[in-house]
Amino acid sequence: MPDEPDENISGGPGGGGREVAFDLSESETTRAAVVVDRLGDLYWRKAYGGQGGFECLVRTILSQNTSDKASQPAHDELMARFSGGDLAESLAAADREALVDAIRSAGLYNQKSKLIIGVAEEVLADFGSEADFDRYVRKADPAAVRERLLEMNGVGPKTADCVLLFAGGRGGVFPVDTHVHRIARRIGLAPADADHEGVREHLERDVPAEACGFGHTAMIQFGREYCTARKPACLDGPEACPMADVCAQVGVSPETGDVFDPADVRE
Known part of the structure; x- marks a missing residue:
């Protein structure tokens, strides 16, 4: 499992929250929901709240x-x-x-x-x-x-949303940090030129409310382990990334090894 501190605000085995059941079949299966569901399989499914x-x-x-x-x-x-x-x-x-x-x-x-x-x-x-x-x-x-x-x-928005999620236990809140901002645009869950607020709006619209919390924390871990800024796993081939079949690879070219910020991609 991920090497996380025993107590933190980023989820993980010891990061607080409680395990939740999440059945994607009961929700609209947008691509964002499919990605978050798979992240839940890969890492954890937790509902947060209760911190001061x-x-x-x-x-x-x-x-x-x-x-x-x-x-x-x-x-x-x-x-x-x-x-x-x-x-x-x-x-x-x-x-x-x-x-x-x-x-x-x-x-x-x-x-x-x-x-x-x-x-x-x-x-x-x-x-x-x-x-x-x-x-x-x-x-x-x-x-x-x-x-x-x-x-x-x-x-700022990320800090406010973390308080709403981890302390308020509010459903439908998807804080956007640098990992989430990069990954959501790279996979194609938000426009390539979306700012942090734009990414948040798309994720909160397309991800079921009960999955937003673990979607946030699991996507951060995915960004640390697989979809890093400079060398995403897909550069080693589609078998290296568990999201390869649902990823638009915006700003990533496995053929050349080039990696760009999605906002810098030109049609």
């Missing part, structure tokens, strides 16, 4: 522009030093240098420490406590929650 909303927000900020293996120790150290009560209160009042020291392994620690203190202050000012914010994430209208999260400094 504020902790998930902090964890996802830590994960920006780095790997789970780098951000996980930073999250663990932050929790060891600042949890024990209301996490938002602790972080809003945190000594900046102490927070920097705690999260150093995640990289960009000066920027991330400033963002984390800022969102902590905003959560307290607007919601009153970590618990009230967590309740808002779980129970308020998902579109409203997403919009409110996007108003926070340092929170």
Whole structure:
């Protein structure tokens, strides 16, 4: 199985969530749904939710522009030093240098420490406590929650969607990171020139709601193991990739070995 940290936001054997049954025959069999169903066979089928909303927000900020293996120790150290009560209160009042020291392994620690203190202050000012914010994430209208999260400094669409998925347990949410953005366009599940939001809209439209969560985490793992940016497995022949028969190979030429960003492909 994939080599993942014991606890993280990216799924995997120990990444949280619960196993779910998913029967593609009960859903519209779009090509995107077929791809996600096969990813579920290849990796895991999990339903997510139940993480604390504020902790998930902090964890996802830590994960920006780095790997789970780098951000996980930073999250663990932050929790060891600042949890024990209301996490938002602790972080809003945190000594900046102490927070920097705690999260150093995640990289960009000066920027991330400033963002984390800022969102902590905003959560307290607007919601009153970590618990009230967590309740808002779980129970308020998902579109409203997403919009409110996007108003926070340092929170982009992927971060907002991860909070909705992993903390809110919202179905039909398909966060798009660099792996998902590349793979969805390369396979042909979204237009070659689609930006991250365009890819998200196509996947959330074409993938059954109950499969979006594991579709996101399994597609990330597929991007790490098979469909890498520079050397996708299909360059070694169709038998090397479990998605070969459903992939449009946009931007990939096994004949020449050339690999382009799908947006750079010209008809």
